[in-house]
Amino acid sequence: MAFPAAPTESGSAKLHFLTTDGNVAAGWFAIDTGATGTGTNTVGFAAVATHVHDDAAGAPGGLTTTSVPLVLVGGVRDDALGGLTPVEGDAVYLLVDANGALWTHDNALDAALAGTELQVDIVAALPVGANAIGKLAANSGVDIGDVDVTSITGLTMLNAAAQVTGDEAHDAADAGNPIKLGGRAQTSEAQPDEVADEDRVDALFDRSGYLRVRGDFDPSFADINDSASGNNTIIAAQAAGKRIAVWAILIVADGTVDVRWEDGAAGTPFTGQVPLQAREGYSISAGGIVPLFVGTAATLLNLELSANIVVHGFVSYTVIDD
Known part of the structure; x- marks a missing residue:
């Protein structure tokens, strides 16, 4: 902007009052001396332009009628940026640090800063396409929230504690898509x-x-070639905690006799008394799924005969833990 040339005044000429348009008798002027007033004097607020851009701040200035005047603005040094006491609406100083830099404040940055780190909240969903989630460090403890994995290719379980569970609990309606099992x-x-x-x-x-x-x-096999009336030990008692499981029996009698299998001598019967005559017998098998009967731990397998008649055959059995 350019200011009009100052009019030439001499003697005791006074400055004219300015009208509201600010153009009457406006121009450059100098105040050589000012009288010292007495009593109560009021000086109006004024902003004086003394420099233009690129002037040295310490120079007296050199304004011309074609200069764009500038007003130098200063502030109060506050290295620690302490709190201010004025209330809202009061006039306050501009505060600068030790280097003269103006202090500024941003409420949004305060919420994002934590110590020396800048925290960023991701509020939008990951876009579709080939976008990827950044790789996390091992055991980083970062929770990325609920993630729906639509497909997995070439998965390698590096964690020995990784577990796979089915979709449905016991007795719930089956959802199909069974998991292949091995052994x-x-x-x-x-x-x-x-x-x-x-x-x-x-x-x-x-x-x-x-x-x-x-x-x-x-399995193991025990022969049957016994003839004593009463108790006949076919398989001896096993060690503590071991039981005899019978899977198959073949028996043939030389004469008339009743036979019965028992858990121990004169013990709990496994079968009833089966009557046999000469050259008669029976063969029975559990089929390899479950045993015919299992004795108690550390107890022999007994064959009870009703008479002194020779019987022949074998027993198929295994020894199982109690």
Whole structure:
């Protein structure tokens, strides 16, 4: 902007009062001296432009009629930016730091800053397409919320504690899509290890992939060639905690006699008294699924005869843990 040239005044000429348009008798002027007033004097608020852009701040200035005047603005140094006492609506100082930089304040940044880190809340969903979730450090503890995984390719479980559970609980309606199950291969002669009640166990298969059931493992055989009336021990009592499981029986009598299988000598009957005549007998098998009967722990298998008649045959059995 340009100011009009100052009119030439001399003597005791006074400055004219300005009208509301601010143009009457306006121009450049200088105040050489000012009289010292007495009493109460009121000086109106004034802003004086003394410099233009690129002037040295310490220079007296050199305004011309074509200069764009500037007013230098200062502030109060406050290195720690302490709180202000004025209330809302009061006039306050501009505060600067030790370097003269003006202090500013942003409420939004205050909420995002935590110590020396800038926290960013992601408020929008991850866009569709090939966008990826950033890789997290191992055991970072970062919770990324609920994620629906639509497909997994080439998944490798590096955590030994990773578990897969089904969709439905016991006795709930089946939802289909079964999970393929496997087990541990073992020869049919091997005896599975006993575990404690309520322990989890492996499913056992033979080396061809057929599911093993109780009785598939290699049984033992005991001969029957006895003739004493009363008790006849066919299989001796096993060690503590071991029981005799009978899977199959073949018996033939030389004469008329009643036979009965018992748990121990004169013990609890497994069968009734079966009457046989000469050259008669029977053969029975459990079919390899469940045993015919299982004795109590550390108890012999007894064959009771009603007369001194020779009987022949064998018993197929296994010894199982109590």
